[in-house]
Amino acid sequence: EIVMMQSPATLSVSPGERATLSCRASQSVSSNLAWYQQKPGQAPRLLIYGASTRATGIPVRFSGSGSGTEFTLTISSLQSEDFAVYYCQQYDVWPPRWTFGQGTKVEIK
Amino acid sequence: EVQLVESGGGLVQPGGSLRLSCAASGFTFSSFEMTWVRQAPGKGLEWVSYISSSGRTRYYADSVEGRFTISRDNAKNSLSLQMNSLRAEDTAVYYCARVTRGTLDYWGQGTLVPVSS
Numbered sequence: 001e002i003v004m005m006q007s008p009a010t011l012s013v014s015p016g017e018r019a020t021l022s023c024r025a026s027q028s029v030s031s032n033l034a035w036y037q038q039k040p041g042q043a044p045r046l047l048i049y050g051a052s053t054r055a056t057g058i059p060v061r062f063s064g065s066g067s068g069t070e071f072t073l074t075i076s077s078l079q080s081e082d083f084a085v086y087y088c089q090q091y092d093v094w095p096p097r098w099t100f101g102q103g104t105k106v107e108i109k
Numbered sequence: 110e111v112q113l114v115e116s117g118g119g120l121v122q123p124g125g126s127l128r129l130s131c132a133a134s135g136f137t138f139s140s141f142e143m144t145w146v147r148q149a150p151g152k153g154l155e156w157v158s159y160i161s162s163s164g165r166t167r168y169y170a171d172s173v174e175g176r177f178t179i180s181r182d183n184a185k186n187s188l189s190l191q192m193n194s195l196r197a198e199d200t201a202v203y204y205c206a207r208v209t210r211g212t213l214d215y216w217g218q219g220t221l222v223p224v225s226s
């Protein structure tokens with residue numbers, strides 16, 4: 001099983017500041033990496049797929065980078081609605097044994 | 110507008126069974142793979158099961174293999190998850206999600222399944 005590790009567990013950021021979230025895979029997943037945002041009481045929402053492609057309707061302040069085992073999600077200027085938990089997910093393996101990171105909570109500083 | 114609406118959750122005793130459903134609308138259901146993902150209270154996301162667009166191919170996480178069965182009815186735009194021999198550790202919110210090239214691009218709102226005596 002590919003283990004996904006996210007850091008930090010919690011990130012305290014002021015509105016308007018940049019947030020950088022990391023995700024590391026236990027083995028290469030190429031660019032088969034997605035990021036999701038989850039707010040309390042809501043379902044996750046797809047933000048980024050293919051490591052760097054924004055999903056439909058996702059603001060340009062969200063960007064993804066990386067390949068292989070190291071990935072980054074950057075939120076360039078945090079808005080109030082961006083405070084949430086973010087998960088990475090690998091989808092490199094077949095048959096599907098898709099795995100998620102444990103999440104990074106972005107909270108207001 | 111793509112919509113996925115889960116139903117069927119509720120309190121069940123250990124060893125019991127439950128069937129979850131997911132009603133899909135706003136897209137050509139028969140053209141898309143589907144999946145179930147769960148989230149235990151206060152925890153992260155865990156992939157549970159996958160089904161191909163035709164329904165012929167199915168996969169399960171090791172934690173539910175042999176106890177859960179995924180199925181779909183393309184004529185009714187419906188996805189199901191039959192859960193048997195439920196355990197306390199199966200307690201979670203269960204989400205159905207549409208799959209596009211391995212990513213889960215649309216999710217339902219989830220249905221809670223508490224397993225407790």
